Amino acid sequence: MNILIYFAKRFVAGENLEDAIKATRILNKNDIKTTLDFLGEHTLIKKEVSKNIEQYKKLIRSINILKLNSNISLKLSSLGIDISKKYCLKNLSYLVKYASKYKVAVTIDMEGSKYTTTTINFYKKLHKKYPNLEIAIQANLKRSYKDILSLIKRKANIRLVKGAYKESSKISYLKKEDTNKNYIYLLIKLIKSKGFIAIATHDQKIIEKAKNYFKKYNVKKYRYEFQMLYGIRRNLQIELADKSFPIRVYVPYGKKWLHYFYRRIRERKENLFFVLKYLFRS
Template identity: 35%
Template sequence: MGLFTRAVMTAADHPKVESLVTRGRLARPVVQRFVAGEDLEDAIQAIKDLNSRGVGGILDLLGEGVENPEGAIQARDDYLASVLRIEETGIDTTVTIKPSQLGVSFDKAGCIDHLRAIAAATRRIKVGIEIDMEQSRFVSDTIEVYRTLQPEFGDLRLAVQAYMRRTPADLQAMAELRPRVRLIKGAYEEPEAIALQKRSEITAQYAHLIEWLFDHGTDPGIATHDEALIEHARATAERAGATSGDYEIQMLYGIRRDLQTRLAREGFRVRVYVPFGSAWYPYLMRRIGERPANLRFFLRALAGR
């Protein structure tokens, strides 16, 4: 994790910064770039637009770090309502969920039950379901949640972070499941002892894990905007005798729209992660922390210029 990202994440934790950003309207243009909107209908519309370009959605109800059972139940019910709307509208999307939103930090069994209820609903309408990966303190529990539910829901996909030093061993331990993985670089600030920090090292580990997934996984989800890594996935797939239908390329709402459309036109299966909801602050800060150019744009917006 670079110094720049660390500085943004540290500032983002400050309550005054949070209130400046969330209360005022000045940050709205930046929020709108990365978040589909506050309401479910905004996300549905964004996914319809993606679908019209041949791109699928990955619906994400923003929210994380839920600290009480009521909050987790609310998140479950909101997801169940979203699944009904997906059914009614017939949009092409999967859904993705953060375990901390379903209360994994204080009640792992409850989190599993909530996720099971949502997975049963998505299975009924033949829609895929994915589990996001969050801060390092949640990794072991998240893998346990996945391992518990994977035998019941074979198409469950788990996000796995290339920057975590433990990831190759975690995947090896899951090899017998032929896991369905969304491979990401990793978006949270983590100490050097547990996560690779240098961009070159993270990229090398990502490339290695692409190869592992084509050998040992199912339907790899290559979630990156890094064109060199997408090219590496394409070459690895060819070597493995896989076709473009055997894996998926995933990107984030508001990032590299041109590349999303181009790959879809070339026949790749492309999905875009579409976050919506009012709890957008931490998500937005992670997107800003990834790119110095985003911070400049953001600060100009806050200054009203």
């Protein structure tokens, strides 16, 4: 496990709030904003959910008091969606209201497809009252085109991602080329709408295409930002910031880093080989 922690540190700021603050300060110094995620998913015990909420409240106050250039990201499964939808919506509404009091924006991460409809419904319920709210939409899901059409009608703020969860061929594109094609298709739809767009990818080809579209359609910088994950394509993050492109890095922290870490390892076989090579050598 200790060896895994060593590797996880590439993708996770640390186990405590102080680690997340430290990582944010370093990134902010380089003109890179952050979105802070307190790790923990599929929480099945109400006491644990309450702890997650308390941690998020502490995080929100810290961002405000320390004037960090940051917002927060959260998962419905850390707020009790697996316990009950009603309970989860109550928790989400409470946190979003709390964050708005401290002028901290919130993004709802998108998890596996069994949560997609509920996540979008919750977003629609809260977005009217809290226009800063953002939602992640996954380009690998075939339904995302329709979801985006219904969201852009509401001037939603959308973080467009490729999708990190394994889904069936019935509902998702399995080939990378198809997901990439859909990503661009959805991106153009978003550009032609009025909401805020977060281009959350490390894919340089997509980033270059997005830059060209922003120029072609005269999309002002306040309407978009690039987003990347902590520890991935760090040079590209700095390069975009140096060229004055708006950029935000997703910084996860907390003791429950294992699920997040596995998703990052699975995404790129080089990561897996690197870990295995090290494990067999030691």
